[in-house]
Amino acid sequence: MPGLTRRLAAFVAGSRFEDIPEQVRAHGERAIFNGFGTALGGLSDTAVERLAATLGAYSGKATATVIGHHRRFDPPTAAFLNAAATNVFDFDDTHAGTIIHPTAPVAPVVFALAETQRFTGAEVLHAFILGVEVACRLGNAISPGHYDRGWHITASCGIFGAAVAASKLLGLGETQIVWALGNASAQSSGLVETLGHMAKSVGVGGAARNGLLSALMARGGVAGPPEPIEGPRGFLKVTCDVPRPDLVDRDLGTHWEILRNMFKPYPCGVVLNPVIDACLAARSLPGFDGANVASVTVRGNPLLKARADRPDVTTGREAQVSAQHAVAVSLMRGTAGAADFSDAAVADPAITTVRDKVASVGVDTAIPVEAAELLITFSDGTTTNVKEAMATGSLGRPMDDAALRAKFAALADYGCPGLNAALLAQSLWRLRDLPDAGAVMDLARPAN
């Protein structure tokens, strides 16, 4: 039996769009739709703006759109910037189990290629689905040790997904796909240490750009080793103490990991979803008055405390992983969108006051990660207890199409009000029927 990398490459090379189940196609379209939305929301973030200014100075022939920008860039640079924008708020999709954000490094690559050469929407969707599948399966094989060790798995696995998606779209053969994965293995990177800092986007952007280049290099004959993934000094063993290579291709083509991919209702750490749900529910209770809140206690899975017990925050980025801020903003404003996790929201006196009243983040191992409990004590001594059993956006309660459309519209309005977002949304929603996927990107550039 040939090696793991070779088997993956054969699967990708041989996959036909007809082989992709309807449920998988539909999820792929929604993932891309959601990703365009988060990119529109993220494009005006300072990190993305600064990266665009620096990298733009070295862009080659400007054929590829950065979502929401007037200006175009060369395909690798556009892929970098779109990946960075898609992920900058951590508002993009999340694969259950690995916490990979799979769309950010993969979708920008197929759309950059679709502006260089004509591909149908179905071809682009197909390549995207395969890229996401490979990234998430690699993540399964090295989770949780890989992330725990300090690898930012979105970037480190995402580059392989980007390489696979580009390879499929470019029509590379089996051996060239092995090479593309080898070239990706030589560039896989991204550190958890950078999370909460602009440098996070350097890793995620690099995954898209370098994954695309890995496939282009393979097409150009740049050969890699035969076993970059499973070899003795290959990706799995080097970046994980106890990898499970068998998980990479188990039930490949019958079980689809993309179906374990979740869309986020709120632009913050996924552990905060049930907390925000509970706050929004509390706020809508009869007689609730934010002015009377004396203290708030949150209880949840140990991961909630580990990832998000952060009482002192000074930036929007920090607020994204602060239970204290999430509670304050959702209780006081009744919303939890991009504007609610901005630097301005963090500095809003109405929010800081309540943030200081969130006494502690309690831990209960019996509470699953999708659930949380809230105890609000009011100034008159009365209390309200709210429990969220299954957070919005979890596998058990996914966002529905209407919620996804509303999220898209809100993000477009927040980050790129000059764009005709409805037209873009309409086009993305029927991606698989488009004769020319590149046309989507024309709709992603504002008119002026």
Added chain:
Amino acid sequence: MPGLTRRLAAFVAGSRFEDIPEQVRAHGERAIFNGFGTALGGLSDTAVERLAATLGAYSGKATATVIGHHRRFDPPTAAFLNAAATNVFDFDDTHAGTIIHPTAPVAPVVFALAETQRFTGAEVLHAFILGVEVACRLGNAISPGHYDRGWHITASCGIFGAAVAASKLLGLGETQIVWALGNASAQSSGLVETLGHMAKSVGVGGAARNGLLSALMARGGVAGPPEPIEGPRGFLKVTCDVPRPDLVDRDLGTHWEILRNMFKPYPCGVVLNPVIDACLAARSLPGFDGANVASVTVRGNPLLKARADRPDVTTGREAQVSAQHAVAVSLMRGTAGAADFSDAAVADPAITTVRDKVASVGVDTAIPVEAAELLITFSDGTTTNVKEAMATGSLGRPMDDAALRAKFAALADYGCPGLNAALLAQSLWRLRDLPDAGAVMDLARPAN
């Protein structure tokens, strides 16, 4: 006391050329000289040609020279290709202890910048020395575990050296240098699994390009974490099980790691140096006749067998780590240059015959890595025993200036016969006196 990254950044920001001892300056000039030579030799390698073709399609404004090429590229792309060419034969310099090839990822970055903005030779040399110093010190802190785990240390540490060198030349302040190191930490990569394949050069080239971009991003305000190197999920801990952070800045500014950097006389694995020395010595013994060689036995340090016991080789790349090929070609031809480790040399019937006669690679833990023993049995039953105690190119017997100049001339003639290599050599040899270091690159482009 501030953190390790901050202390490194302060050292780099505060360093003055006057602080660099004469011996260190001289070594730096020789390292650059040697690196230009190996780049000239490597530029016509298939991997470098294919990388240039692929990346060239996305190059921005063409201001930077690829050594030996007519055509120019944008600075990040030129840095990538020069790093790849410098290292492709593993004929570039090697830092004792870490086996980092430090010049490949660092020198291309300072010369690419020197074509964008005017810098003196002394400024370029100074930035280069600091970059090499940081790369090698990071390597010390994670050796040998990092490489043993599977990280190609030239790429994974080289990116930090590239970032530091670019930061110094661009005049970044302390905080920006911390950011540059953070941006580099998000892109550090390179797998041992790729060695012997073209994908190796993807990692090494990426280290130069991405290190340069790390500094440019930092200048553009892309902020990184405060402790990308020493943090709990920082570079040292993530890529090494038992890092020694104290080694990074011990005696910083008084002890110079670049002085432990070695130049290679032969374009192959460093463990083969004493073997080739012994073969060349045997060949020059009175009465030696290659036609009468019946069998050859090699004995050396366990590393020799571990890295280079490779009887069956089909490509020049494999030959670079084959004791059998090294013995055959040096005994038969009396030379061990770039042409002797090419695909053509591997296929040469005069070489293959003798390669098959190298019976075994014996191990003796009492033999240091710089030494080797050779036992040649001739067809008449007589034997010759040759011992090499201290290989050419080792710290104990470095290549002298004449040997470095001869190596440069031979490599230029091999890889780029159309270039006036003597003029380039002359200019590089007095680098610190040049008013405009960019002028060197004008001499590195062939006239037609």
